[in-house]
Amino acid sequence: LFVFYLPVIHSSVKCRSSKLGIRLSNENKQAFSNGKNDLIEEQKLAEKQQVSSPTETEQCIESLIAVFQKHAGRDGNNSKLSKAKFLIFMNTELGAFTKKQKDPGVLDRMMKKLDLDSDGQLDFQEFLNLIGGLAIACHDSFIKSTYSLK
Numbered sequence: 001l002f003v004f005y006l007p008v009i010h011s012s013v014k015c016r017s018s019k020l021g022i023r024l025s026n027e028n029k030q031a032f033s034n035g036k037n038d039l040i041e042e043q044k045l046a047e048k049q050q051v052s053s054p055t056e057t058e059q060c061i062e063s064l065i066a067v068f069q070k071h072a073g074r075d076g077n078n079s080k081l082s083k084a085k086f087l088i089f090m091n092t093e094l095g096a097f098t099k100k101q102k103d104p105g106v107l108d109r110m111m112k113k114l115d116l117d118s119d120g121q122l123d124f125q126e127f128l129n130l131i132g133g134l135a136i137a138c139h140d141s142f143i144k145s146t147y148s149l150k
């Protein structure tokens with residue numbers, strides 16, 4: 001049903017999202033260490049922060065990273081999702097999808113398919129294949145329903 005092997009924009013995931021927080025805090029430090037924390041400086045800072053606030057896409061990427069780390073970090077190893085953590089992720093974050101599945105073996109098979117290096121865990125790349133596959137399925141379903149209405 002789903003395409004799990006979506007090539008993902010791996011390098012772009014790392015790029016801006018983590019640097020953004022650092023850049024903003026450096027701007028804060030600079031403005032306040034100069035002793036110019038009057039109204040004008042605060043206004044300039046607010047304008048700078050508005051300009052460099054994350055875009056919708058950047059926020060989505062940050063959310064994916066945060067969700068992965070939240071679930072992967074349940075046992076202290078926040079770089080991989082074990083099968084148990086994968087099941088918790090599926091039942092909490094994608095509960096609507098999971099509840100619809102009548103076949104109890106579907107999550108086992110998904111885990112096996114997603115685990116490309118067969119180490120019994122999902123790294124971030126493998127996790128993104130899941131998200132990509134679900135996004136494609138949702139997009140296809142959206143396109144179908146849009147065209148069937150016309």
Ligand SMILES: [Ca+2]
Pocket residue numbers: 114115116117118119120121122123126
């Ligand atoms: Ca793996």
